[in-house]
Amino acid sequence: MTERQALTMVELPLALPVIMAGIRTAAVWVIGTATLSTPIGQTSLGNYIFAGLQTQNWVLVVFGCVAAAVLALVVDQLLALIENGLRARSRARVGLGTAAIALMVGASLLPSLAGTTARYVIGAKTFTEQYVLSALIRERLQAAGLSATSRAGLGSSVIYEALRNGDIDAYVDYSGTLWANQFHHKEQLPREALLAALKQDLARDKVTLLGELGFENAYALVMPRKKAEALGIRSIEDLARHTSGMSIAGDYEFFSRPEWAALRVAYGLAFGAQRQMQPDFMYAAVASGEVDVIAGYTSDGLIAKYDLVVLDDPKHAIPPYDAILLLSPKRADDRALQDALRPLLGRIDIATMQQANLRASGSDAESSPQAVARWLWSKIAK
Numbered sequence: 001m002t003e004r005q006a007l008t009m010v011e012l013p014l015a016l017p018v019i020m021a022g023i024r025t026a027a028v029w030v031i032g033t034a035t036l037s038t039p040i041g042q043t044s045l046g047n048y049i050f051a052g053l054q055t056q057n058w059v060l061v062v063f064g065c066v067a068a069a070v071l072a073l074v075v076d077q078l079l080a081l082i083e084n085g086l087r088a089r090s091r092a093r094v095g096l097g098t099a100a101i102a103l104m105v106g107a108s109l110l111p112s113l114a115g116t117t118a119r120y121v122i123g124a125k126t127f128t129e130q131y132v133l134s135a136l137i138r139e140r141l142q143a144a145g146l147s148a149t150s151r152a153g154l155g156s157s158v159i160y161e162a163l164r165n166g167d168i169d170a171y172v173d174y175s176g177t178l179w180a181n182q183f184h185h186k187e188q189l190p191r192e193a194l195l196a197a198l199k200q201d202l203a204r205d206k207v208t209l210l211g212e213l214g215f216e217n218a219y220a221l222v223m224p225r226k227k228a229e230a231l232g233i234r235s236i237e238d239l240a241r242h243t244s245g246m247s248i249a250g251d252y253e254f255f256s257r258p259e260w261a262a263l264r265v266a267y268g269l270a271f272g273a274q275r276q277m278q279p280d281f282m283y284a285a286v287a288s289g290e291v292d293v294i295a296g297y298t299s300d301g302l303i304a305k306y307d308l309v310v311l312d313d314p315k316h317a318i319p320p321y322d323a324i325l326l327l328s329p330k331r332a333d334d335r336a337l338q339d340a341l342r343p344l345l346g347r348i349d350i351a352t353m354q355q356a357n358l359r360a361s362g363s364d365a366e367s368s369p370q371a372v373a374r375w376l377w378s379k380i381a382k
Contacts, residue, residue, distance in 0.1 A: 013087065020083035024076050031072040035064065038153040045071070050126065050153040058363075075101065120337065123159045123171035124152040127251070127279045128360045128369075129217060129299060129353070133172045133323075135373035137341065144340035156181055156253060163328045164205050169337070170327050174217055176319035178202075180258040191320040206329035210338060211345035215299055215353045218321035219259050221248075222296035224287060225309040235312035239293065240267040247273040249282050250295035259318050260295070266317035280361060283308065299323075299350055301358025323348070347380040355379075 001009070035046030045068045052060030078097045085093025120141055124134035134150045141148040151168055160182050162168045175198055179185050183201045199209050221236055233239050248271045254260055255274060263269055275291060280302070282294040287306035296303060298310060298321075325344065331337050353376075360372045 016083065016086055020079065020086075024079045024083075027075050027079060028072045031068060031075060035068050043151075047153065075104070078104075119146055120148040120169045121167070122148055122150050123154055123162060123168035124150060125156060125159055125171075126153050127297075129297070129357050130172065131369040132356055132360050132372045132376065133213075135369040136344070136376055137170060137172070137325075139370070139373055139377065140344065141337070141340050144336070146336060146340060163326055164207060166328050166330050168328065169331050170210075170325065170341070172213065172323055173326055174321040175324055176218060176259070176321040179319055180262075184258075186258070188316055188319055191322065194320055195322065195324075202326070206332065208327040208329075208332050210325040210327055210341060213323040213325060213344060214346045214348045215323055215350040216321050217297050217299035217323055217353070219254065219257075219295055219318055220298050220310045220313070221263075221293055222283075222286065222303060222308045222310055223293045224289075225307050227292070228309050228311070233311065235314050236263065236267050236269075236317075237314055239311055240269055243269050243271045243293075246271055246292035247275065248293045248295065249275045249277050249285055249291040251279045251282070252276050254295045262317040266315045299353045299357060301354040301356070302361055304354065305358060305361070323353075344380070348376070352376070352379050 034044050035049055037044045038046035038050045045064045048060045048064030048067070052058060052062075052064065078100050081100075082094050082097035085091070085095075085097060122134045122137045122141075124130040131152055134152060138148045138150055151162075154162060156173075156177055159168070159171055160173065160178070163171060175191075175195055178201070179194055179198055183198075185197075189197060195209075195212075202209050221239065223233070223239075228234070231238075231242060233242065250260070255276065271293070277285060279297070279300075282291075282296065283300070283302035283306050285291050286294045286308065296308070296310070302308075303310065325341060327334070327337065356372050356376045359375060360367055360369060365371060366375075
């Protein structure tokens with residue numbers, strides 16, 4: 001028996017079950033982990049899961065999870081069919097399994113190949129307010145006869161890089177996030193001075209700051225009103241005296257952001273425990289006493305819903321967080337886009353945005369980002 005015959009007739013048949021087991025396991029793992037590609041801007045079944053978690057639409061969450069599980073099982077069984085075909089030297093089984101996998105790959109690629117590409121792509125970060133604002137921008141563009149689509153679930157750094165590189169055309173960011181996280185400034189400036197300096201930083205990246213929307217969505221330390229009154233806590237300075245026996249929760253970014261470091265340095269905060277949660281879940285957790293304090297958002301309507309109080313920041317450790325509309329370098333001279341979006345500038349005050357966010361926290365059809373965006377436009381268009 002030659003070496004080739006030994007390989008093909010003895011060694012490979014013996015090794016085939018182990019090889020195919022590895023391929024099947026790898027395929028299932030890849031399908032599962034591919035759902036995590038949503039925060040870096042890639043389309044996957046994770047889009048349904050992340051969007052559902054942020055908007056508390058559990059139908060989307062279940063659909064995304066079940067679809068991913070079914071896809072993994074189908075691929076696993078098709079690979080098993082190929083394995084059995086190779087073992088039995090059945091070309092029919094191998095061909096059927098290969099053809100089915102090829103058909104699935106083709107079906108997944110067909111929409112992107114055959115679909116009409118939207119002229120504009122609107123970005124959104126990973127929380128409800130961003131979904132609403134993205135839907136609002138998209139609807140304003142469509143009302144002006146411009147085709148647009150959304151790319152949601154992007155992290156703070158990822159979304160800015162996507163804009164700068166032209167992968168998305170517009171999105172809403174916050175002045176404090178860009179100032180501290182993107183451009184790594186440590187000095188604290190008054191609002192107008194910060195916006196002027198930020199505009200210069202953006203200009204160096206050829207990013208256009210079209211204007212402010214009219215409200216601020218800043219990080220803030222939030223706790224139940226009754227508990228704050230009982231302990232005599234009105235500011236973060238008051239809170240600092242009690243933190244050793246308290247727990248704090250924040251979103252997935254907060255504890256790695258410079259704002260948290262600035263708060264700890266400015267006030268000497270030393271909480272007994274800290275936890276990370278989905279933003280919408282934090283408010284229910286602090287209201288129920290599961291945690292004592294959360295790093296919330298000043299424009300969130302859940303603050304009023306759960307009777308929470310925003311603690312003052314007398315040392316101004318947290319910078320201003322004005323909502324600003326940014327355009328990519330390739331849209332700097334796009335008059336059609338800019339004219340369609342200018343009616344949004346300066347029109348959304350904090351009270352209106354809080355109401356919109358509260359509406360979006362529901363679980364009915366009127367709570368979808370699209371429905372809330374239509375409601376928001378009806379309020380600001382008057």
